Structures are given as structure tokens and as C-alpha cells.
Amino acid sequence: MARGKSQTQRTRSYESDEHERGACEWCEYALVITLATILLIGVSALTIFWVFYYRDGYAWADGSPAKQFNLHPTLMVAGFITFSGFSVLLYRICRCFRRIYVKLLHAIFHALAFPCIVIGFLAVFDYHNKSGINNFYSLHSWIGLVAMGLFGIQYAVGFFSFLLLLICNKGTAGFRASLVPVHAAFGILTFVLGVCACLTGLTEKALFSIGADAYATLTDESIVVNAIGMSIVAVAVVVLYTVRGTGGYRLRKVAAQHPS
């Protein structure tokens, strides 16, 4: 009976079958959470500061396409970096919570990222059309399209497989377990592509708006744009370091459950 209860608990959270954390691990854990929170909020705050201080703030339909464009970097950084970053990290660092709560938090943060990415995309698409600029010609736009496509597929597959299929919990357990490492690997990939899209976009924006000559003299705005880029790199460092081995961990657990 006691064994049965422990079995049930094991299926509800991720770390009940792991060893207890040592003091050193708790320190690393606290450091990562603090650093990640500062960086994830900081990168969006810095982008908003940049737009208000150097780029005249935001607008949509008041006849200022340049101000409408400003929604694009802000919302894409919020969607692909801040919300997605929190979502990935929460999934990794809340492993002693009940699984369903962690999944819901993961889904909610991605649900917050979703409208940011959609409106961010529409903002630049409409800006290009209003200003007579071609769409989808640059490397940045190609990477962005792939990242958005992957984000959509991942969200749909994740929502269907890990939340909807819980209706038929027992019958889909094997399928869901085998999908976890693939979802984790492509999730990290989507995040990395989001990072690449942001960095190439910032490079384009710096050369277009600051201008190649002024950018090369490292004006105040150049430093702010580079700082946004380097904060995104720092977020990538923290997220990739924190999620190291997530896919493998689950893969090995599945392999142990279903030995071939």
C-alpha cells in the first residue's frame, strides 16, 4: 500500500525520484533564478527605454509608420525572449511542483508570448506595406519566419499532446512520454532561432536607423542597441545552461520504462 502511494506521487511531480539537493545546488538554483529574472525583465525594459528615448515611442494608425515599426522589436523581444524564456525556465526550475501546475504555467507563459509575436509580426508587415518596402527579403525575416512557424507548431503539438490528451491519461502515457524529448529539443531550438532573429534584426535596425557611419563611432544609441543584443545573448547563456540535459533526462527515463 505504501509502495502504491509512492508510485502515484512519482507520477505527479518531476523530482520526487531524484536525490535531495545539496547546499551548493540550492545556491546555484537561487543564483540562476535571480539572474534569469533580472535579465529576462531587463531585456524588455531596455528595449522599451530605447524606443521611448531614441525612437519616439509607439503608435499604430496615426500616420507614423516609423512609430508603428517600434512595436515590432519590443513585442518580438517580449514574445521570443522574455515570455518564452520564463516559460522554458519555469518548466525546468519548478520540477518539485505538481506536473499539471508546471505544465499550465508553461502553457500560460507561451500563451502570453503568442499575441506578442502575432502583433509584432503584423506591425512590421503593415509598416513595410505602408512604406513600400518589400517583405521577406532579408536573412532576418527568413529566420524569423522559421522561428514563428516552429513556435506555432510547438504550441499546437504541446497543447494537444500534454494538456488535451490528459483526458485519456492512461492510454496516451507512452505516446506523451516519447514526445517529451522531441518537444524539449525543438523548444530549445525555437528559443535559439528566436534569439538569432532578434540579433539579426537589431543589427539591421542599427544600420538602417542609426546609420552605418554613426554606428561605427559607437554613439550612445549604438551602445544601447548593442546592450540589448548582449542582454539577449546573456539570456541565451542562462537558459541554455539551465536546460542542459532536459531532453536526455526524460529520454533516459522513457528508455528505462520501455526498454527496446
Next chain:
Amino acid sequence: MARGKSQTQRTRSYESDEHERGACEWCEYALVITLATILLIGVSALTIFWVFYYRDGYAWADGSPAKQFNLHPTLMVAGFITFSGFSVLLYRICRCFRRIYVKLLHAIFHALAFPCIVIGFLAVFDYHNKSGINNFYSLHSWIGLVAMGLFGIQYAVGFFSFLLLLICNKGTAGFRASLVPVHAAFGILTFVLGVCACLTGLTEKALFSIGADAYATLTDESIVVNAIGMSIVAVAVVVLYTVRGTGGYRLRKVAAQHPS
């Protein structure tokens, strides 16, 4: 005695304690190797084609700084993508080889990447100085500096810890094992930063050399430059998918050997 022999074999290769691969896993394995080889060689081949066909080839000290610059993208793509990519993948896919051979192959491929990165850096540094362009002002250069720094540290730490310390095999086993997940996590990170540096560099080059207006009309050269960028993205997809869970795999093995 038989147990002792099996213990020794376990320490020599990575997968002797894993389950045998199924037909499906072998198919995935063959597909990844083929795809990775085509992409890794293809991306460098495409860069060389671009330079010869659209950018007048290479030179160093014949009074043509633009031709000297061309060494920069070619060598950086070769160093950070082709050689580093092969090195990371080889380490992951040759896991049934003897450990020391895999380590040596990993070290040799990174040793090939090393001079590419150094000469690639000197080429652009010298080009900037000859042409009176400031150094280290762009986001691309900042990311590139971090990537080069990490590459150097990883190479030094890896060479010292995983090859030199083998002189004192037994005494350093615990230290080396605990270093593996950190080396793996920062290795993947260095690779991702190399990818980011290449993509921001290609964006800069497209806007500087093709020009913003011509780039927006998607000329032949724009498509070639974007194709190089997307090939790098494809390499990142294959490499990140292949190495998923490497750090975790070793981390869990270490944790099992040294429970806290």
C-alpha cells in the same frame, strides 16, 4: 575477474553500458550523419562559391583590403560552423568507439578550427585598420569576441582536463567527470554564439556590400547570402537536435557514481 574486465571496458567507451540500438534508431543515426555532413561541408562550400563568384576571391597583402576581408567570413564559417560542428557531432555519434579516440578526434577538429578563427579574426582586424574603420563597435563584433573568448577557454580547459590530466588517470577521475557536463553545456553555448556571430555578420555584409536597396529587391547575391545564413541555421538545428541531453546524460552518470 570477469566483473573486473567488464568494469574496465565500461570506462573505455561511452555506450557499452547502454542498450543496443534498434533499427529505427540506426535509421535516425544514418540520416543525421548524412544530413550533417552535407550541411557542414555545404555551408563552407557555398561561402567559398559566394566569395569567388560575387566578391572577387581572396588576397592578403596585394593592396586589395576588400579581398583580404573575404577571408573573414570564409574562415569564421569554417572554424565556428564546419570544424566545430563536426567536432561536436563526432563526439556525440562515435560513442561506441574507445573514449580516447573520440577525445582525440574532438581535439583534432577543434585544433583545425583554431587557426581558422585566429586568421579570420586577424584578416578583419587588419582590413579595418588598413581601411580606417573602427574596430569592435558592432553587435556582431561583441558577440564574436565573446564566442572567440569562450572557444579559447573551452579549448584550454578541455585539453588540460580531458587529455593532459590522463597522466594521473585515477586521481583526477572524479574531477574530470564533474567537469564533463559543464564543458558540454559551454561547448554547445560556444557553438550557438558562433552561429549568432555568423548570422549577424552576414546581415552586416549584405547591407554593406550588396546595399540596403539592392538587398531589398532580392538579387541573386542576396539569395546566396541568405542561403548561407539558412544553411547555418539548418546546421544549428541538426547539431542541437543531435546533442540534446548530452550534458544531462553524463551529469546523471556522475551523480550515480558520487551520490551527495
